[in-house]
Amino acid sequence: MHADPxxxxxxxxxxxxxxxxxxxxxxxxxxxxxxxxxxxxxxALPGGFLRDExxxxxxxxxxxxxxxxxxxxxxxxxxxxxxxxxxxxRGRVVSVAHLAIAPRLPEPTAGTDAADACWMPVEDALSxxxxxxxxxxxxxxxxxxxxxxKLEYTALATAFCGETFTISELQQxxxxxxxxxxxxxxxxxxxxxxxxxxxxxxxxxxxxNGRPARLxxxxxxxxxxxxMVRSAHVTPQDGxxxxxxxxxxxxx
Amino acid sequence: MHADPxxxxxxxxxxxxxxxxxxxxxxxxxxxxxxxxxxxxxxALPGGFLRDExxxxxxxxxxxxxxxxxxxxxxxxxxxxxxxxxxxxRGRVVSVAHLAIAPRLPEPTAGTDAADACWMPVEDALSxxxxxxxxxxxxxxxxxxxxxxKLEYTALATAFCGETFTISELQQxxxxxxxxxxxxxxxxxxxxxxxxxxxxxxxxxxxxNGRPARLxxxxxxxxxxxxMVRSAHVTPQDGxxxxxxxxxxxxx
DNA sequence: TTAATAGTGTCTATGAGACAATATTGG
DNA sequence: CCAATATTGTCTCATAGACACTATTAA
Numbered sequence: 001m002h003a004d005p006x007x008x009x010x011x012x013x014x015x016x017x018x019x020x021x022x023x024x025x026x027x028x029x030x031x032x033x034x035x036x037x038x039x040x041x042x043x044a045l046p047g048g049f050l051r052d053e054x055x056x057x058x059x060x061x062x063x064x065x066x067x068x069x070x071x072x073x074x075x076x077x078x079x080x081x082x083x084x085x086x087x088x089x090r091g092r093v094v095s096v097a098h099l100a101i102a103p104r105l106p107e108p109t110a111g112t113d114a115a116d117a118c119w120m121p122v123e124d125a126l127s128x129x130x131x132x133x134x135x136x137x138x139x140x141x142x143x144x145x146x147x148x149x150k151l152e153y154t155a156l157a158t159a160f161c162g163e164t165f166t167i168s169e170l171q172q173x174x175x176x177x178x179x180x181x182x183x184x185x186x187x188x189x190x191x192x193x194x195x196x197x198x199x200x201x202x203x204x205x206x207x208x209n210g211r212p213a214r215l216x217x218x219x220x221x222x223x224x225x226x227x228m229v230r231s232a233h234v235t236p237q238d239g240x241x242x243x244x245x246x247x248x249x250x251x252x
Numbered sequence: 253m254h255a256d257p258x259x260x261x262x263x264x265x266x267x268x269x270x271x272x273x274x275x276x277x278x279x280x281x282x283x284x285x286x287x288x289x290x291x292x293x294x295x296a297l298p299g300g301f302l303r304d305e306x307x308x309x310x311x312x313x314x315x316x317x318x319x320x321x322x323x324x325x326x327x328x329x330x331x332x333x334x335x336x337x338x339x340x341x342r343g344r345v346v347s348v349a350h351l352a353i354a355p356r357l358p359e360p361t362a363g364t365d366a367a368d369a370c371w372m373p374v375e376d377a378l379s380x381x382x383x384x385x386x387x388x389x390x391x392x393x394x395x396x397x398x399x400x401x402k403l404e405y406t407a408l409a410t411a412f413c414g415e416t417f418t419i420s421e422l423q424q425x426x427x428x429x430x431x432x433x434x435x436x437x438x439x440x441x442x443x444x445x446x447x448x449x450x451x452x453x454x455x456x457x458x459x460x461n462g463r464p465a466r467l468x469x470x471x472x473x474x475x476x477x478x479x480m481v482r483s484a485h486v487t488p489q490d491g492x493x494x495x496x497x498x499x500x501x502x503x504x
Numbered sequence: 505t506t507a508a509t510a511g512t513g514t515c516t517a518t519g520a521g522a523c524a525a526t527a528t529t530g531g
Numbered sequence: 532c533c534a535a536t537a538t539t540g541t542c543t544c545a546t547a548g549a550c551a552c553t554a555t556t557a558a
Contacts, residue, residue: 437550
């Protein structure tokens with residue numbers, strides 16, 4: 001309460017990234033193989049310390065996004081703070097975790113110096129068979145949960161898509177992130193009825209067979225009204241199959 | 253990417269608190285008068301630096317909650333990270349903001365050494381007439397927005413109430429935080445129908461006049477199902493404070 | 505009795521989910 | 532033609548919101 005001679009302790013600040021994307025019909029997260037000291041050889045989230053005293057935290061996250069994943073212009077938001085004492089054996093390191101959403105990409109990581117990076121299904125990354133550095137398993141889980149929740153009441157789903165997309169592509173996003181099946185016909189009307197969610201972008205043919213679909217792009221609205229409730233609307237379709245890994249490959 | 257001689261920069265970590273409560277029919281935030289150096293004389297959120305190298309961030313928040321507000325056992329959650337370079341003239345200070353929800357209290361702050369603390373309506377605190385230190389205006393706004401959103405789909409509203417409460421007390425929470433009027437009859441059924449939200453705690457008389465109300469306590473469920481949608485359901489009634497004012501009284 | 509608040513019943517418009525039907529492509 | 536996907540239409544059920552009505556207290 002008065003002026004006192006006491007000095008507050010300093011900490012190291014890191015920006016870590018949960019980068020999510022769709023590959024096939026499954027949600028994937030980008031992981032890197034650690035080559036150095038703590039947890040060497042384990043998988044970890046891309047990230048790193050602030051470059052210098054004056055770097056903004058989000059700027060550091062974007063820099064790591066570019067350096068370690070070769071990504072730019074993707075959705076990025078703060079996920080949370082992870083600063084438990086002892087989470088890093090090197091000392092007091094506080095990580096500001098970020099959630100990034102990337103559209104489907106041509107090749108696993110490619111491009112920059114991120115040769116040691118790889119996409120892994122979140123389901124696998126969170127299974128006990130994978131060793132993740134630090135508290136990164138919890139951070140990934142929190143990131144996935146954030147994405148699931150925000151899909152309901154924001155237009156986040158469009159961040160998983162390219163500049164233009166079909167409604168069924170958008171539906172695949174919801175199905176992959178939520179891990180359930182939706183009725184294409186009700187989904188179609190629901191999305192169309194959510195004002196400002198998506199706007200038309202000209203018709204075009206797309207997939208191998210079937211009637212060509214209209215193209216859309218992300219609309220101006222962030223808050224979905226009404227929201228995309230994730231309750232029952234499951235479609236029976238092919239067996240309940242409960243999250244089995246085998247069923248993804250659907251080569252028409 | 254190799255081992256390098258570079259040293260990452262260190263930062264100071266602070267835990268700040270947005271403490272919300274209801275006083276009368278309005279949402280209030282706890283503010284303290286700064287007595288020292290930067291922004292001396294301005295109003296600020298309670299908070300402070302980590303005590304030492306090994307203090308957990310949330311522990312620091314709870315300590316400040318006790319020291320500066322005399323509060324314990326209240327709802328507390330992480331709100332966000334505010335670390336923009338230059339936000340604090342003393343150097344690189346990163347604040348981890350927390351949101352705390354307190355039930356109605358007998359006296360403004362009372363108790364501990366928090367004599368310089370006071371409750372202020374959030375509406376006033378965010379008006380241009382009040383000088384707030386650092387970026388605390390934004391942090392308060394973010395805290396209020398978080399509370400508004402979480403009232404919809406979580407049982408957070410019960411954190412504003414005491415151990416037991418009536419349904420109309422709970423309604424006052426929603427009305428104050430959302431800044432709208434609700435129909436008591438529909439609210440009653442809605443709350444009762446949200447499984448696990450509230451549980452009975454014996455009948456009892458309460459306010460001055462009118463039929464005595466049943467008492468309830470917070471139920472076991474955190475995620476509200478169905479949620480408490482904040483859309484139209486406004487009741488004409490008497491004009492609340494501002495807004496409609498003129499159009500109201502529509503007797504039968 | 506009246507005033508005031510607590511609690512119940514009921515109607516209606518809206519929207520979600522089920523699912524038939526139609527449209528448009530490739531083969 | 533058939534297979535596959537896109538898009539539209541329609542039906543039913545649940546629920547949000549409006550609001551009449553009953554219940555229970557103090558004065």
